[in-house]
Amino acid sequence: MTVVNELSTWMSAAFQQVYPAADLSQVKLDVVPTADEQFGDYQCNAAMGLARLLKMKPRDIAQAVVDGVAKPDCVERLEVAGAGFLNFYLKAEWLAQYVEGLQKDERMGVSSPGVGRTVIMDYSSPNIAKPMHIGHIRSTVIGNAIDRLHRLLGYRVIADNHFGDWGTQFGIMIMGYRNFVNAEALKTSPIEELERVYRESYEQSQKDEAWLNQARTELVKLQAGDPENLALWNKFIELSKLEFDKIYGRLGVRFDLERGESFYNGRLAGVIQGLIDRTIAEESEGALVVRLEEEKLPLSIVRKSDGGFNYAATDLATVLSRVEEFNPESIVYVTDERQQLHFRQVFAICRRMGVTVRLEHVWFGLMRLPEGTFSTRQGNVIKLERLLDEAEARALAIVKETSPEMSPEQQKEVARAVGIGAIKYADLSQNPQSMITFTWEKALALDGNSAPYLQYAYARIASVQDKYRERFPGKDPSAYPIRLTEPVERKLAIRLVRFGDSVAQAAAAYRPNYLADYLYDLAQVYSSFYQTVPFLKAEEGVRESRVRLCALVAKTLRMGLNLLGIETPERI
RNA sequence: GCACCUGUAGCUCAAUUGGACAGAGCUUCUGACUUCGGAUCAGAAGGUUGCAGGUUCGAGUCCUGCCAGGUGCGCCA
Incomplete structure (x- = not known):
């Protein structure tokens, strides 16, 4: 039990005792560390909040607690100050004793509220066949820290790297590979070569209608299980993972699961059928959509008019699959801010489907360069690998x-x-x-x-x-x-x-x-x-x-x- | 057009989620004993928290309206 918990518990009981008739549930009775050490070690601000409720002056309320209730053992002085703050000063001997206890405690006073609870962490999630750049570092590093924090608190954490391995980019990718790949370059720096190939094929598709159509055909073949395309696709994944693992190794990041979007392919049709059966989704302009007016959100497309599934469908299937397999208390997604709307829509649909798991989208601000946003197309990305190299080189010079x-x-x-x-x-x-x-x-x-x-x-x-x-x-x-x-x-x-x-x-x-x-x-x-x-x-x-x-x-x-x-x- | 986010010291960022006089680092300036690591420490300077209202004991934080920037919004993920 931490000091804050201990003092907060005492504080609640104290207010309860002095003001038994009052409804204290609507006031925050917590004890928090002081902002400034001149006000002691911990403080409670509840008296001000209670003033209106009790129709008394805040200082009088606080003073009544000081006068009417025996102080906890650890407290040397309890004072009323300022507008009605209650300031706690801990006993030096008690502090010393507590610190002695910390030395024996392997957990350094960290409690274990997470024991018996499962949380799934979805972070990093880079795209296959593309290099990791500085835009990926935030999700990886922040996600991993939240992951580690929960583990220490006793949670069973399942870190899942949800690769982008099933997008429309693979049609373009396959076309590029067949026409432009350089075997030598692929051997020395696979990801860079794949990226180059992708870029070239993408440019081609922009100016060449036939190329684009062929790319679509290749994608359809891949999704239909064409062995040749499937083999290429597996190759892209294999090469990418090798490259990612180098980065993860350097960053000290490990995942419990590595399930790309493709892992959920088999479930998409069933999930969408469920939405239809329960009239959550309806048809509109040939596509299948979920209207979210009640939630004050724009509608969400869950199946395209060509019959293909999009990422909303994948994310829904992913949630259902995770709930079924792991029965977690919460699922935490760590992505950049651009996905806020998307996740709000997905979460809203989940709720309509009766999913009760706690869904959290932890978003972070986009990283940009002083001259503006960076993008793969503009070619001003900074590769993560280069960033790490540079950091080590600079540190080495100082060491x-x-x-x-x-x-x-x-x-x-x-x-x-x-x-x-x-x-x-x-x-x-x-x-x-x-x-x-x-x-x-x-x-x-x-x-x-x-x-x-x-x-x-x-x-x-x-x-x-x-x-x-x-x-x-x-x-x-x-x-x-x-x-x-x-x-x-x-x-x-x-x-x-x-x-x-x-x-x-x-x-x-x-x-x-x-x-x-x-x-x-x-x-x-x-x-x-x-x-x-x-x-x-x-x-x-x-x-x-x-x-x-x-x-x-x-x-x-x-x-x-x-x-x-x-x-x-x-x-x- | 609609929605979300951001705006804090010259620069880069905090602020215990509504609490006490808004704090750090970088930069600038001053100082640290023939002592345990000077990648350090002590101090100084630097603010109308974008603007204008409002809510209340109390607002950087909540509400309204503006201004500026960013992001997203029916077939990319």
Whole structure:
């Protein structure tokens, strides 16, 4: 149980006790961390909200609680301040005790609300036969962080990479392959060659009607199971997956399932028939549509007038299939903002079909270049591979300069962790929904609020601990109690205590940046601690207490960064 | 035309979902002991939160109207 939960529970009971007649259900009684440490460690803002309900002054309401109810054990002082805020100041000894407990707790105070619950995560989902570019990194990195957060909270997470492997692009693709492919190029860089072939065939189709018709024919043949086209299609998938796996390997991303859209082909007709039978869908201009006026949404086409199914049909079939097979509590999609309407329509249709699973669309802002949006056709895309290479190269230049004593292999390894970490953190530290303008400078920043700042803090702690063992061989810091005497130590302890809440909050809101914020704040307080008080030169007892605090910060940073998919080398 | 999103310091972004005087980083300026890693720390400067109203104890956050940008909207996924 986290401190917030404990205090919130107490707070509710306290209000209940003092105002038994009031209907408290409509007021938020939660206790939250204070915005500013001058107002204590935690605060409750409920008294202001209750003022109208009780027809009393907020400060009087708060004061009555302070006077009328015994404080919880952990609280030193409970004060009424400002307009009617209730400020909690925790006891130093209790804090120290709690922190001792965190050291023994492998989970660092993170609770397990997800035990026995299943969530399906649908993220990354690149298109077959196209290279991954910077537009794919957000879905992959944000989705993976949300995935990891839920796993730690005890959820059974099924991460599914829902490849785009069944679009109309395959007709054009097959035509291109037959006419333009260069076997040599296909061997050395398969995806780039496939992309080139696609582009050429696409251009041809734009100016050549016969070409386009032939492409359509090839698509129909493929969908009808033509062995030759099927073989080509499988080849595209195989080559693409090899390429994707390289990227996923570098990013530390793993999926439990890799089911492309084609996996659901066999179910499409049945699902659509169900919509017809239940009169959810109707015919209009030859197509089959679902009208969504009640939901105030534009209608959705679920089957084209030529009888073909589109992505709405696929997504519906996917939901039904997932529900049937895994019975999840929720399905979470991580895609860019352009798909908001689409998912709202799909979710609305699901509800009409009686699907009760919780459906969440976690959308993020489109990534664009300073000169505008990028697109495959304009050819101004930045390949993900190149971005990762560049990040590692820049990190390597710095590592060589600052850690010349390391072996070249070690430098490379550190540069990898730092470079990839920097890229991920640049994305995860901001609100997913904000639109981001890509610049090399920002994506690869290595100072200030960045992954290397956190990794640096971690590496310094590792160094402190090595030096401690060196200078005081055989000594166990845990034999000494944790003492919180300096203000900065108390500040640090409060941060440690908040880790569990921070993780829970980030997961519940699907907002990894809450956790990134927390970690950055923790590292800042630690850096200040590191700079202002001596560890190894402090007197016995104080020294051990501080070394123990260092260890706890290290543990928290390691766990927290791991949740963001960022590594923590012992030396950087 | 309709719908959704965004607008916060010179730049890039936060803001515990309605809470206390709006916070960081970058940039600029000042300082850090022959001490545990200076990829650091302490400090300064920088704001009418796009504009105008409204709701209430309290608004960057909610409502209305404008302005600017982005995205989507019957046969691509």
